[in-house]
Amino acid sequence: MNEGVPQSVLVVDDSADIHQLVSARLRSEGVRLLHAHNAEEGLGLALQHRPDLILLDLEMPGVDGMTLCRQLLEDPMLSDLPVIFLTGTIDVETKVQAFELGAVDYVTKPFDAIELKARVRSALRTKRYQDLLTTKAQIDVLTGLWNRGYLDNRLAAELSHMARQGSPVSLIMLDIDHFKSINDRHGHPFGDLVIQRIAEILGRLSRDSDIVCRYGGEEFAIILRNTPANGALAIAERLREAIAATPLSQGRSRVRATASFGIAGSDQFDDPSQLSPETLLKAADEALYGAKADGRNRVGLGHTQG
Incomplete structure (x- = not known):
């Protein structure tokens, strides 16, 4: 509203x-x-x-x-x-x-x-x-983004709409790289600032139709309506580059924060009409951890699944 x-x-x-x-x-x-x-x-x-x-x-x-x-x-x-x-x-x-x-x-x-x-x-x-x-009740206090509860409800609604209309839905999961080290070295208030800055980038650069949420801790999720996996991949790359290029400072120190991304799209599944929120979240999360295993500050794309 x-x-x-x-x-x-x-x-x-x-x-x-x-x-x-x-x-x-x-x-x-x-x-x-x-x-x-x-x-x-x-x-x-x-x-x-x-x-x-x-x-x-x-x-x-x-x-x-x-x-x-x-x-x-x-x-x-x-x-x-x-x-x-x-x-x-x-x-x-x-x-x-x-x-x-x-x-x-x-x-x-x-x-x-x-x-x-x-x-x-x-x-x-x-x-x-x-x-x-x-x-x-559905706004994350630190970032002003939608929270995990809203994500769960909205993802279920979007998949229901997708099953009825046949339009693809993709999900981006992202996680701030080495966030524990940022907190340990610069303190939790600076860690909160990093989360807020990245949330601002995601909100500013995402499309009006995209639903940007704080998943929890240093993780975020974005629901992309009417978007296949390859389209989500291009959007995630743009967001990744913007985060890596954003200067952060703590006193006289310059801090570089990056994020790893995982992509899963309904078009990657043999029967998208039977796709559940849990399955799509799991696929995006697996792609995210694949990106971290490959060196971080990159985008991972999930594989076609049955």
Whole structure:
């Protein structure tokens, strides 16, 4: 969640009149509206934009709203999205089923303008608070990067998306070379400075779509969306060169810090659709230790695996 960026609401309904009505009712709320006219289009827009709220018609022809609710719940990247369902008729059984599938509220058609605004405001306010708490819990304090918990969750979500869409995912693991010696010789505060400086380089030189995390200690990990292993290799080489060329000083001493990298990509596996986060992490970690065994300050590329 970015402060100052309008929250987004995805409207999924087969009626053009409902889309016009919702747009008119929410025009004063300062939200960004996305429009889908069937469940398939709604799922695609949800995956592309990850809206802050979904207004979902339950009685659509073809794939109905209840089925779309189930698809959202089963997708790790979408399961936390709040849903307010729109319906012309409401009964206890339908309400219970919708709430069990992740809906947070409902509005009956024809809906009152004041009621719709109030329910949307409440859902978006709750979503903003949840995003703030979640973000704070997933940020590494020393570097400001995402932490290991976020890495684990996001890697699982990206592999799930990859299995569905067929787009490659790569993982870069890197470790600061001889970091214990840096700490022993120059002290832990300087070691923290080295970690922070390298984190800054990774964040600055990585692409906007890359997910940079502190894995733990002096290790980092980067998830690269829509990137095969060879593409990740080129990015890792650029990062390695930048780290090695960055001057560090401790008093009058000049310190050269380098890092070793390991690469693993989903395209290196015979059946990427069955790839687990643990398997990809293990492959990247093995490539990293191969780079260290070959002399450090280099990039190791994992081998094709079954």
